[in-house]
Amino acid sequence: MTPSHPPAPHPAAARRRTLRTATDIAAAGLAPAPRMAEIEAVAERYAVAITPALADLIDPTDPNDPIARQFIPDTRELTATPAERADPIGDDSHSPVKGIVHRYPDRVLLTPILHCPVYCRFCFRREKVGGEEAVLGDGEMAAALDYIRAHRTIWEVVITGGDPLMLPSSRLAEMVRALDAITHVRTIRFHSRVPVSDPDRIGQPLLDALQSETALWVAVHCNHARELSEAARAACRRLTRAGIPLISQTVLLKDVNDSPAALEELMRALVAARIKPYYLHHLDLAHGTDHFRVPIAAGQDLMRHLRGRVSGLCQPSYVLDIPGGHGKAPIGPVYLDGDRVEDWQGGRHRYPPERGD
Numbered sequence: 001m002t003p004s005h006p007p008a009p010h011p012a013a014a015r016r017r018t019l020r021t022a023t024d025i026a027a028a029g030l031a032p033a034p035r036m037a038e039i040e041a042v043a044e045r046y047a048v049a050i051t052p053a054l055a056d057l058i059d060p061t062d063p064n065d066p067i068a069r070q071f072i073p074d075t076r077e078l079t080a081t082p083a084e085r086a087d088p089i090g091d092d093s094h095s096p097v098k099g100i101v102h103r104y105p106d107r108v109l110l111t112p113i114l115h116c117p118v119y120c121r122f123c124f125r126r127e128k129v130g131g132e133e134a135v136l137g138d139g140e141m142a143a144a145l146d147y148i149r150a151h152r153t154i155w156e157v158v159i160t161g162g163d164p165l166m167l168p169s170s171r172l173a174e175m176v177r178a179l180d181a182i183t184h185v186r187t188i189r190f191h192s193r194v195p196v197s198d199p200d201r202i203g204q205p206l207l208d209a210l211q212s213e214t215a216l217w218v219a220v221h222c223n224h225a226r227e228l229s230e231a232a233r234a235a236c237r238r239l240t241r242a243g244i245p246l247i248s249q250t251v252l253l254k255d256v257n258d259s260p261a262a263l264e265e266l267m268r269a270l271v272a273a274r275i276k277p278y279y280l281h282h283l284d285l286a287h288g289t290d291h292f293r294v295p296i297a298a299g300q301d302l303m304r305h306l307r308g309r310v311s312g313l314c315q316p317s318y319v320l321d322i323p324g325g326h327g328k329a330p331i332g333p334v335y336l337d338g339d340r341v342e343d344w345q346g347g348r349h350r351y352p353p354e355r356g357d
């Protein structure tokens with residue numbers, strides 16, 4: 001007798017490809033059936049994708065799993081607070097041509113693709129990523145490169161998105177070659193989550209595409225020590241072996257990394273994987289992200305915890321991207337107050353010291 005329905009795939013088998021719908025997520029055993037309607041409603045509004053590498057890190061029996069929290073849609077995403085906005089860091093007002101954001105004199109963002117292998121539920125560009133026509137066409141890329149060529153103050157090109165390491169290696173190679181040929185561009189920086197979200201993509205064709213005359217850095221987006229799986233660390237190793245220095249970007253997220261232990265473990269794991277912690281981002285005011293928000297004072301306390309207790313190599317700088325397009329500002333904490341300087345244990349000392357101190 002043949003069954004009327006094919007047997008449901010085993011959850012582990014369902015996790016072998018990227019999950020894009022409520023049905024996929026439920027089949028992978030990552031959300032109970034009653035949550036499907038909620039996930040479907042969120043998926044209608046915002047892009048959803050969870051790669052096998054990240055799905056495998058989720059513990060479905062833990063209701064507070066920090067990986068699940070970052071990627072499984074939540075109904076709270078459909079409620080925006082009055083302070084939240086569609087363009088939280090004012091990219092649009094600083095975009096002279098499609099695919100370029102020029103806010104600081106010496107550097108530009110280049111956004112060749114607005115797709116990602118995985119979609120973070122707190123994404124600051126969530127209104128832009130995952131849509132159709134999200135890849136720069138040949139003419140648009142040529143115009144963006146012309147803009148960079150024409151502005152001799154541009155010392156650095158930050159290639160971001162979306163996730164630029166999703167592009168085919170041949171396109172990456174063309175872009176890197178074109179930037180290499182612009183003599184005033186001395187630094188190329190990729191911002192990517194691929195080493196964590198799809199580590200197998202960091203293979204020889206991609207490494208070859210990133211070989212450049214110009215210094216080329218990769219900033220890895222990573223928010224929890226568990227994201228640095230064996231596969232992710234191996235991907236980072238391939239990048240560093242190819243001569244590419246790695247820095248990190250972490251978003252401070254409630255119930256993901258906002259405890260002293262979680263943040264300390266993450267920073268140590270990054271440095272141990274040869275990634276220099278660069279920024280701890282205060283969460284941008286994107287729509288429907290309030291359930292991830294940590295008060296700035298709590299972020300400063302977490303930074304105080306790191307200072308002194310954890311190697312200097314493990315210290316990121318805590319930054320806020322000022323709404324309206326005013327750029328990033330370090331937001332502390334501050335250890336100098338007039339003629340008093342505070343040590344890592346909270347002791348205060350006069351500086352310069354009085355004679356005999």
Ligand SMILES: *Cc1c(COP(=O)(O)O)cnc(C)c1O
Pocket residue numbers: 089101102103104107108109158328
């Ligand atoms: C964040 C950002 C940069 C890079 O800033 P750094 O502080 O150099 O990391 C550059 N341009 C724009 C528009 C940005 O938003």
Ligand code: SF4
Pocket residue numbers: 115116118119120122123124125126129161162163193221
């Ligand atoms: S990887 Fe970056 S651009 Fe992509 S969804 Fe996450 S935060 Fe947004």
